[in-house]
Amino acid sequence: MEEQNPTFIDSTKLIFGIGQVEKITEVSGRQLRYWEKQGYIQPLEQKKGASRQYNLHTLFMIFHIQRFLNQGFTLQTAVDKARKFDEQIPVLREFLSNQLKGIIVKDDQKLLDFGYLDASHQQRIYGVIKDGKTSFKIDPVSH
DNA sequence: TTTCTGACA
DNA sequence: TGTCAGAA
Incomplete structure (x- = not known):
């Protein structure tokens, strides 16, 4: 007996290249690199010059930052709101899984x-x- | 072909 | 923020 069948997909194994992220979130690669430079998002640790890879959580953040930008908020505000939203997810999870x-x-x-x-x-x-x-x-x- | 960095008619 | 160049 080694491992039991996992209940959920291991999200840490879900990685997306920048091209995939562009298609999914409709955020341009130019923006993604800019947001990264501003410290708003962080791709997986990569070697210098290597193509960027993003985990599911970061994809989630990018998606919501874009969503708030589309609503007319500034980038900084969109990031703040996305982070706040991100904090609420675990709360919802906890309540739902228990109740x-x-x-x-x-x-x-x-x-x-x-x-x-x-x-x-x-x-x-x-x-x-x-x-x-x-x-x-x-x-x-x-x- | 895709992505990277740097630069700007 | 788009887009192009030159390289990987």
């Missing part, structure tokens, strides 16, 4: 099961997605 108990997909709606409302275990709370709109629903637990 989301299951997902129920029906024909007309999707239900996110967030488990019991409280310690009394009398009610269960669901996140609802229906007709493109979201809401919450609390149902009594049938024992």
Whole structure:
């Protein structure tokens, strides 16, 4: 017995060349080199003159910086907002991985099961997605 | 062919 | 920030 089957793809093994990053994020190579020079992004450690490689997280940052630039923010502000957004992702992950108990997909709606409302275990709370709109629903637990 | 660095009719 | 040159 060595390794168990991994649950997730090892994102550290996902690397992208600058050309791929350009296509995916629509940020020019010129910009990517400039942002790097300004210290906003950092490619994987490469030898001098070697082509740049970016990990998934950096690709994510580049994507969002561009997204904020497109919204009219300055580069510095776009970077700040992207970094702030980046900090929020782990929080969302933590909450969801702990609180989301299951997902129920029906024909007309999707239900996110967030488990019991409280310690009394009398009610269960669901996140609802229906007709493109979201809401919450609390149902009594049938024992 | 792609990417790199440096420079600017 | 685009684009071109000359090299890798």
